Amino acid sequence: MNTSRMAWTPSLLYAPSGVGSPRRNVVVLSDGTGTERTVSFAATLANARGGELILVSAAVRSSGTPLSLANGMLDERREMARRSLTTVDSSLNLQTRAAARVGRNYSTIAREASEEFSAGVVVVDESESMTTTAFGRSVATRVGGRVDCDVISVGGNHLSSDVSSILVPVAGGPHSGLAVDMARYIAEKYGAWIELLHVVPCSEDERAHADANRYITAASERLGEFSAVDEWILEADDATDAIVDQSQYYDVTVLGAPQKNRLREFVFGSTTADVRSSAYSTVVSVERPDRRDSLLENWL
Template identity: 30%
Template sequence: MHNPRSDKPVLVGVESLDNVQQLVRTAGDLADLGAGTVRVVTVAVKRSDSPFRVFSDETIVREFADSSHELLDRATTPEGVTIERDVLVARSAARGLLAAVEETDPAALVVGWRPQEQRTDAVFGTTVDALVERAPCDLYVERVGHEANGVDSILLPVAGGPHVETAARAAIAIAARNDARVLVFSVETSGDAAALAAEGREALAGVDGPEVPVETTVRESDDVTGAIVDEAAAHDVVVMGATRKGSLRRKLVGSVPRRVVDQTDRTVILARSGDVVGGPLHELGRLLRRW
């Protein structure tokens, strides 16, 4: 298993200046393992009822571009990582970010998410849910507003599945930048926890980047969520791969990561592999959405 360096940029979808630094910091860590370029993408939403509808796309882009200096001033990246900015016009934030992914073919897309008090059928909100389902690249969803004040330890819960390598890459990137350690954590529920932990360590070893201290813990518990939340208290950042249970959006997101987010105040990053999106069905859906 080997996760080589990428020569592609890392995209960051930004809606608010308040969150740009948190997301760009994560993207910068990821970019430092690859091409060393972060591209911040802002989408100017032009719905039929939008006040922007009377302006051309070029005018809207020009007006939004005027705020680039303030955004870039707030978005500092690690040394050696460059930052760029794109402004796109689309009928929704999700459409704009998906267009940016299709046009750029990035190494990854980093987006923020803030929990809402009112529950809906959406797992993370309509924009992020659409990206989870359809963005054909590695995707990192970071809860904004809960930013670690210094990072000494990253928790990497593992339960198998196609997203382990994607989560491992983020864990290595963050640990390398902060001289931190990574703890691979597996909960014993059916006799395979040790094997899953070994898979997590293998995924970390396969990342093309600096060596970081890695430890492993296997814990017996009937409550997977509770065990992860309890362990998270001893760490600064939690990086989780999406799980495979549930249906529709929850099939890609999983109930355990969502419950962990609700029950911990740590920085949480959900990783979803781009390999799960694609194939004939994805291409058919893309064509139908364009029709």
Template identity: 30%
Template sequence: MSQPPANRPVLVAVGDPAHAEQLVRTAGDLARLEDGVVRIVSITVKPQSSPFSLYTDETIIEEYPGNSRQILERAIEVAPDDVTVESEVLVARSVVDGITTAVGESEARALVVGWRERRGRTNAVLGTTVDQLVERVPCDLYVERIGHEADGVDSILLPVAGGPHVGPAARVATAIAATNDATISVLSVAPVDRGSESAREYVAEAELALENAGDSTVRTESRIEEGSETTDVIVERAHEHDVLVFGTTRQSALHRRLVGSIPRAVVRQTEQTVILCRAGDAVEGPVLRQLRQFLMPS
């Protein structure tokens, strides 16, 4: 039997104490938006071929937890005081299996994980673990770039080009803005040779998603800019903001322009916090392929 939405936690998976504060802060913002709960999980891996496979999960948690307890202690220490926080160590064959199990058992409404950018070409978009989570977890997924934290948040940039992931992108933008009394700036770029009708539709869709996100007091502004190079417009505007929130997009002019340019021109050349969003109800679709096109050079 499904839990009421308010009882479904925002799950945050923490694998390094040094990253706990950044990820738990975002999870706390999301939970606060709907008076929800943050559930912090740390995974102790028990490979099938390991001698530890002879022990029960309870024994491993009690006697051989590795650094999982340290991770949880740090995460709880930095968690916001005004949000209910739960924590759990899970034993699993892999980090992905553990997180996926935690999402299913708790009926999590959202999962927050960290992503460390990798130099050079690789078949992994966000890292092997995160790639698998993108494909598997049936809840909204927020992937936050690790190590690039905003020192105060006054403005959040939300570039939009339609698609099913606008909803979760609007929610996390609203959650962060509500906590920090920040402004959300919606941006859609109209190619010079195609007019602005589609861009207006994308902005209207984002504005509706922001209205439905749960906090009517958050300040928002919207702009449509014309540009022959969509990515150049986004890069120029990105430097005016503290946090960048992206949802994967449908095939469109913006989507095609983002291929290869976003990682070089935005992600790798800015110090802003970057959060990538994927809607839970889109998990059955070709999400990973979209992310690969979105993030990797062609």
């Protein structure tokens, strides 16, 4: 384990979207069973970086829905948002607000809510009701290319509220630094430990292993004084299968999102969508649109 750490400066890790932009944390909720988990992680993030926590309960309205019915949907969703606020840890010093919005799909609601509330980050509850496109693009992926703020999705198959371990597959993707930051926020809130993992194909040479060590070292240094961390370089034929297989031993897996405008952008050989759909753990995907935050870019 690498014990040489750089100083960790929270104000530099999560800069606002723009000069003078308020740090509002907008959470877009559906009616999925993972809502409480998403609210918990969003509140952890809001507590770490500051700013108001706004829960937006979203309802999809089909074309031609009568206005009276749409208003009824809003009332119902607003009450759901208020109930979700009661799950926020009372020990956190947070300003909170409940809201409801109706739109033609979840990604449109998320984009419009981001603009309306001048969001510094949008957190999307990727439940089963938030369906993906035929190309496997999640709601968060569709939102990420069209908003000027950080985008975080919370999904996966593990719904336990207990978090004792976090898997962070690391590489040189544009959002890898943000993924490490998010893992630390969650770990500090729940008293969890972090496993930094880089997957190297079995056929790769010494240079690939040297690069793997650089990624792991950069991620370790990004964690600053956080010490509950292990590091692992794993040889495997397929990175996706390796990450999915390892996810069963952790409560949360945190990944950087693919680069935008790519149908099949790889995360060191695997796609975020593949891991999200198959992992045994909660999957948190992070993205910082138009603002690269690569581990090696900042490290070098």
